[in-house]
Amino acid sequence: MGVWLNKDAYIRDLKRVILCFLLVYMAILVGTDQDFYSLLGVSKTASSREIRQAFKKLALKLHPDKNPNNPNAHSDFLKINKAYEVLKDEDLRKKYDKYGEKGLADNQGGGQYESWNYYRYDFGIYDDDPEIITLDRSEFDAAVNSGELWFVNFYSSGCSHCHDLAPTWRDFAREVDGLLRIGAVNCGDDRMLCRMKGVSSYPSLFIFRSGMAAVKYHGDRSKESLVNFAMQYVRSTVTELWTGNFVNSIQTAFAAGIGWLITFCSKGGDCLTSQTRLRLSGMLDGLVNVGWMDCATQDNLCKSLDITTSTTAYFPPGATLNNKEKSSILFLNSLDAKEIYLEIMHNLPDFELLSANTLEDRLAHHRWLLFFYFGKNEFSNDPELKKLKTLLKNEHIQVGKFDCSSAPDICSNLYVFQPCLAVFKGQGTKEFEIHHGKKILYDILAFAKESVNSHVTTLGPQNFPTSDKEPWLVDFFAPWCPPCRALLPELRKASKHLYGQLKFGTLDCTVHEGLCNMDLMNPSVVSLTPTTFDELVRQRKPDEVWMVDFYSPWCHPCQVLMPEWKRMARTLTGLINVGSIDCQQYHSLCAQENVRRYPEIRFFPQKSNKAYQYHSYNGWNRDAYSLRIWGLGFLPQASIDLTPQTFNEKVLQGKSHWVVDFYAPWCGPCQNFAPEFELLARMVKEKVKAGKVDCQAYAQTCQKAGIRAYPTVKFYPYEGTRRNIWGEQIDSRDAKEITTLIYEKLENLQNHGKRNKVRNLEFTLTNII
Template identity: 40%
Template sequence: MFYTIDSSGGTWLFVLLILCTFTSAKDFYELLDVPKDADKKTIRQAYKKLAVTFHPDKNKDDPESHEKFLLITTAYETLKDDELRKKYDLYGKAEPSTKKQTYHSWSYYEENFGIYDNDPEIVNLDAFEFEQSVASSVTRWFVNFYSPLCSHCHDMAPEWRKLAIQADGAIRIGAVNCADEWQLCNQQGVRSYPSLIMYPSRIKYTGNHRFEEMLDFVLGHIQAKVSEIDTDIWKKINQQQKANNQHSWLIFLCKSQLDCKDDHHILVAAMLENFVSVGVINCRDYEELCSSFQSHTDIILWTSAVGNANASFHSVESLEPRDITIEVLGYLPDIKLLEEDSFEDMRMQLRLGSSTAWLVYFFLGNTHGGDTELKKLPALLPNIHIAKVNCARMASVCGDLNINRYPLFAVFKQGGGHEIHHGLGLAHDVATFVKESSAAINVRILSPREFHAVVDNGDDKMWFIDFYAPWCPPCLRLLPEFRKASQLISMNVNFGTVDCTAHRELCSQNNINSYPTTVLYNNSVKYQFFGEHTASSLIDFIKDIISPTVISLTSTSFYQHVAQKDSGELWLVDFFAPWCHACQELAPQWRKLAKMVSGISNVNIGEVNCEVELSVCSDQGVRMYPSVRLYPFGSVGLSTLAVYNGHRSARALYQWLFNFIPSSVEQLDPSTFDTLVLQSKDAWLVDFYAPWCGHCVTFAPEFEILSQWLKGRVRAGKLDCDKYYQFCHKCGVVGYPTVKLYTGDSRSHHGEEIPSQSKDYILSHVNNVLDSSNKVHNLHDEF
């Protein structure tokens, strides 16, 4: 056993629990004593606690201390890494390490590991949190990029903590450990430690690392308003307050000129921005006004009671900005506490169609400091109901909703659905989530019971379901796009989410092997989404499933349509396996290709799932995935095929495909141009190109499709300007490709140039020109 044990009862209990865990539990979450959805900070804090307690340097009498510490370290290294953690969650075991396991000395874990983990005012940021809360936000941040092995970083740490305590709330104070987040630090241009950068302006601090100088820098970037109040202004405020029930005022009564320019005023104004106005009265100039408040302190909060024209005055006892803010918030109206009946009534009203969403703050026992951020939210969310639920008194309700960490914010919205917030619990971050979630009324969390009801029991509605893990950054990046897609799509599709850390068995039953996995269930048939994590890609995927351009081939249809095809059609087939990563990457490109060639007659784009149609793939000798095979025009059945080995993009496949499509575009030279184009009454569309021109090569398939679209109305030709440079110059061609329209009414070498290479634009323009010309002809015929 271990001998370095603190005599306090709490630590004794902690040690005994860990000793039991070593002998009975193999689960890494149990070993570190963290929940399944623990974030990286929680995991790091748990590991540090274990590391300093059970380090072999402190337990030299235990012969097994080395192995036990390596087990703890393996658990930490696995759970802190997104990819390793995903594999561990799926398969229940750590990936074998290829390197010798080592660990640092006891002093490293005690002094250098997670420098700011125990500072509540400092937000420890990983790459995803930085992206979501700093880089993508207008909120003011001052971020310290540091290394735990940097002596200057440790020297500055006390000053940084002092700054955070003083300025937290006026500006967000963050810290990034560059030993863990080296890619983020590199992206932000960090070349030395510590580097202090102000966001969103991205201004680097270059002063010394003393608290006073850093605070001056922060104050220079705060735009908070502090009003100078005289007798006349106070009368106007008083009248407005009584007439309109305006929000509260915090008044500083300054007795000297120095007091009237206190930096504390600016900090407090920034901390109370949006929901309490801050003013200063110079008592030397307005002694009578100051005396009228009859306060024993120099700070007064003036609030108007709801439904009462008489204002209430409160003397503020605190002196420090953060303490003043907390005290002021304590006087503001409390957030409504829901009991079980009122909570169920709220949900029922939403199910019946109430359009105003609710933000609910779930806590356990006591909200403590959580009220500080919570009370800022009504000002940020004026059109949202806000309430809180004490899960100690409503355990069954919280259990049914799978509320397993505290505090936690959740949005309940029109229709009865709800979503849980997984980001930082800062007011502005929560407000951003609430606005997104409440607008996406078609997105809801699904419990296992609800999932089976809509998927397994034959629900005739389409459900697009995102299986995710709340600690997985790609999952959290996808969720806003998922919500956006639910709002933009015009089809009747329901959107749901399943938390695989909370419902591991459900995800396992549905063969969810990575996060996020997004699946469309259509009448119990499921289609897995592969593609970019954007709203437009999600919508395109759904549309492709509902109105497919790619033909899914079974063994029956493959032999019926492909194996028995005649010489007048072409088939391009993707033989794939759903688990194949390269196949997953090709899937959205394959659908895009099918759309690109949808206007070409007798060209078919198909796919064969080799995991389902094993006999087809085996008979065709498919040994690797994806395998792209083309059965061309002019051949019958499977007698002739071409195998594609190029870049797997829609554009590359598109250009390769056109090598096998008979051209309907005539190759012209100066002689045939004069005979066929200039001396003909037919309308002609001519592509002037050069073989070495990349844009010309890209445009060539587009022009082929145009020729088919306009067949019977316009003849299409192309002329090689590399070969006939002087003639092209005579035709007024100065760049490649150049598209010109020649109509039967007016013939000249110059024709009409069409200023676009978009086939849709060219088609529309040509049709408009020809339709106008026909109207003129018809008018002349009538005369």
Template identity: 35%
Template sequence: MYFRIILMFLLALSQSLGEDYYKLLGLEKNADQKEIRQAFKKLAVTHHPDKNNDDPEAHDKFIKYTTAYEVLKDPELRKKYDLYGEEGLNDANKRHNYHSYSYYQNNFGIYDDDPQVVTLNTNDYDDNVINSEKIWIINFYSPMCSHCRHLAPIWRRVAKDLEGVVRIGAVNCEDDWNLCRRLGIQSYPTLLYYPKNSHHGVRYTQEKSYDTIVDFIFERLDVNIEQISKSKWNQLINGNLIDNKSILIFTCGKNRQCFTADERLKIAAIFENIIDTGIIDCDKINCGEILSSTTGAVFLSSEENDLWTPVIFNDIDDVEILVHEILQQLPEPQELTANDFKEIEERLGLEDSNDNGWLLCFYIGHATELDLQLKRLPSIIHDVNLGKLNCAKYSNLCGDLNINRYPMWGVLKSGGAFELSHGKSTINDVAKFAENAIKAENVWALSGDKILSILKRQRGNEVWFIDWYAPWCPPCIQFLPELRKASLEFDKSIIHFGTIDCTIHSSICRQYNIKSYPTAMLINGTVTSQFTMQKTASNVVEFINEAMNPTVFRLNADNYYQTLGRKKSKILWAVDYFAPWCGPCQQLTPHWTAVAKIMKILPNIKIASVDCQSDVNLCRSQGVNSYPNIRLYPMGSEGLNKAVIYEGARDSTSLMTWIGQYLPVKVKELNGETLGKKVLNSKKEIWLIDYYAPWCGHCQTLEPHFIIGAQLLEGIVRFGRLNCDNFRSECVNAGVRGYPTLILYLPKGKNGNSKRKDLHISATTAEQIKNEVFNVVNVNNKYRDEL
């Protein structure tokens, strides 16, 4: 009977929420922006009315797909939909239109599959672009923009021809409008150029043609081609290399093919941080008998040979051929044995180890092309050791490391952690993985034994944040870099981060009832806390900090009646009754935590939560039958005698404003008359006035902080608000030029003759309001004494 009631409730709830947009597009609730776009594109090219003329319902069906996509791709609309369903969306937000079939077929996510163009988003933009040691130029575009589509083949050609010279990126502003808005992108396409180690992009304003863009880049290439003097030339050809570093020298002069200036810059940029480059004018300096008249370049290797000979490039006038030939001359990537791997792992695991991490390529068969790729990686990533390991020879080690495809890339990190890449094997993707993974020293790919020792509480007082994932799962791959980023915020002595590949450890995943990916949890001794928030680095950090140092009081069957059941009349409790599987509950979690953090400044306010999945009987006894269920137990009542149920918007500002209505010290709502009598003409009282407008978002955000400030300054300052939409002349006379404006009015004095002082307060939080007002009162000693 009970399950039948629940089923009927869920059915009614689903009907009230309207169309299930996730189900309509064939998505999971945790789908990322790229998955949403790809799912919609797949439906668009199959179900577009242009291709289904015989279906009279094709138009209406496609409107549903389009509406679902428009909502889910927009973070704010998606958030409202997740909280309130279709009813939470305004009709104005539902766009009942769509593009032609050819748009979805040819122009939807223009650069998604281009290996040379790095697609960037909010999560990885700063990490990859800001302060990079490589030059970046990035195309901010919209697939709906005809100029963007016209630029696309040019952009691809630039990316292909300048691979290894600069990093070529793209941001789809339809999918990532938050990032584009933050960077001030107002038209499409917009190109931003980032010099090396730059924090800010320079807007490209020239013609968007291939030649002009390439010329723009070459004019700004920051690479050094040394002018070789006669004495240095003689030194070099005698085998005396500077700092024992290989060097490529362009030998120029009459009839010599030493490439154009731009081609030399391109080659030098490709080999930056790998070899030095120089240029010599053989018409002015005798280049010697070793070079023929057709020699365009000579490579002088730092490798020690019994018979030292330069490598001479004759009759080569193609950049790609020369680059390939030079790569062939570079030292082979270090071939590691199983023993080498173990020794490096042990060395990195030592506390006093100064070794940098290792990027390793695991392969079978011939590694010729991989060798060339490994040789090019130092031009992109620095201070990383490179090596390769043949899994045909060392199959046991590769099996232990869960290597199951080839080639496969992994990193050994300082501290001894090991992690595998599950992304593409393009040079850009490998470099991106290596840079981020090696920095995240505290993220471990866990072995079966280590997993069991953690789960069976055999690792003492260690705290672990565990991510259960599957490599085939797109949200899992999206979450891994977020996990690495979050790990940088914590010391190893506080918490470790571990990943569990459920395709490898399937029996353990089944044993511990892992049914969806990614699943994340915090294991702290005997306490396991499920991570149910949106899977971003900031949310992981927030979750861990809250779990280890909670501001939200955790009520359960053991302490509920001893604490809330015995509530005193001077205490206010606000409680969130939730279920971990509930989507709106998950959306609420960070807002509820934010409320607790702000409200904790008031000792008589308690913010709490109850997990109704763990404590079913407790929630049932309180009549909780839907989630989240937010209740307030106000001051003036004791125990559970009185409860007020919240039914408003579930964001932190709305929640705090609601709680503020039940606080004892009230903020006086003023009008023109009371402002003059009570505030401007007061001889003794100090007033803090909030001049606001009802439509002002910042005013709404400040309101709960203002109410809390009134509690903190009870007996010292009186608080009031004036609506400037209704009393414009009073606000103008007060010098209000924007909303909200806080003005502190100090008393005239006992004789009433002195002019009343007014001071503008710049605070935006309750604590700032308290501190700033205290500073003013303490400086003005006479007011403090009178108080």
């Protein structure tokens, strides 16, 4: 019987529960006085590059070679070295984030380190170069498939030729910055990635672009040779403009919303060189057309444009070409390609601003990448993002922005409370996914292309699945967790493979803490303490039963069991109470219960006059189905064993609805199905009776009922007359599915009865009239 609490008592008890949960969580998460992130001085959201940079800084400062008089130098350095070895590895970092150091029991790395000179000269050789992006396994594919052109250097820190190339690679990266992406992969840290890409020697230089095979560079490693090779793959077209093509070229581009960058060359002053023009054409590909005009041969045309000396100008779409005073023409004084590129990018129009009145309609008819901001658009600080509209054109994705300060209710309904970007999939605000990666061009491009073609939805209270009719796979995650972010692309891939069979969603637990804590507030598995174990299990009510998992957080088989245990518990709600005990936290209780291994699974049956009793699980399989079948096997029988006489009297001639399991004792599938049928009997007991017929003992009855395989389930509804012995066969062995089928049949039967009554009444009235 429930006990009512007043409001103050409820809030006090709730706070205690939450506080206990947080303390337990922190104990599991950290498990040491200093966690690895604080040792390196980085946040939990730190990228691989930031972790390497932080470790290198500490390594140069704390290395024993530089601290010969410090007796603790070796042990201190081992601590930061172990922290780095764990956090640089995606799998180890995931274990550490979830279980703390206890989760690393199988990995005892970090006990060896290199000399100080190694960390000074060989470690992370490109981490301090902003033009070079160091890629790791988790982001490589997304980067090179983003649609941009990449030139990647696969190197090893112990390779002398790699170090010889490094200064040239840096100069080359600065030279082509903005024209293509320059990457680096340290094969010493990412051996698996390098093997997957067929890299067998260092340095290996490859060109990557989505839709084409990787191309290896075999030439001379000078800057000039590298530039010439890379330019072969840069899409760049420079048009020479003259009287015969000028008007048509300008009008065609303006009609498509594309402006022109034109350098006019005459005797006075300097115009852009052919090499600079080619570079700018590649840098502005799809955004601005690049052309040049020789005013010595096109004197009249230059004069009509009021051009009297060598100059370079950007003509935005719709500009009045022959009126410099009133038009929006941008005259450029620099001859440097990078400076001109940046100035033009800053002057390109921003993304379309969607209004609150038209938002739903616009999102319902097109696929959109939408930037949400609050008053000040922080995304406008990066002119590179203006390339998104062009690079996503072939994907039929439009790019826009929405100011949440203009319509706070709309953003609140979408649970957008801070600047972010999201992909909407053409179904209004129902189907969308929020981006949780880096706010840089290649990462956003990869996300938009993946998301719009996948079937992953960002969930919230408004669309969180609550029905059992459709199967869902929901990823409960936190954006600050790197392994969580690494899982998202894999989730998108899976959603495409399993489309139509399973729905996929993500739930941000930093935003929807309440939904993420539903399992805590209304748990399928009760977290037991010594006190609650004594009250709920040892002193349980006579008709109550419990299944309890005795586990330890650091135990790998326990970690594997946990999701299966929760899944099993949800299917047993109302039948068997399910709990778990943390033996690391409650060691004395587990010792008292004589728990000698983990996980230890026990079933505590209905209380009797016998001594303290339980059954231990000794099966090989610890999946939800096997554990569920094992637990249901201990419950008292809810179905009725039928004989030929009782089958005839109760099922065929009785006035109740019946569901019957025809089985044979020697049949393995029958034995597996038996607990499921008992669960079915309990689920339908308010409307339908459940019975079992032993076909080995009563073969004639089963033969008359048309039984040809075991087990066979048949439904015998009561319709006011004696029922046919053949019944209605149900081709399912799932209790929930059978229950749904039976209830549907009963509803149809009820509706059919009502229609018959109406027809009889109409017939009677007709006869009277």
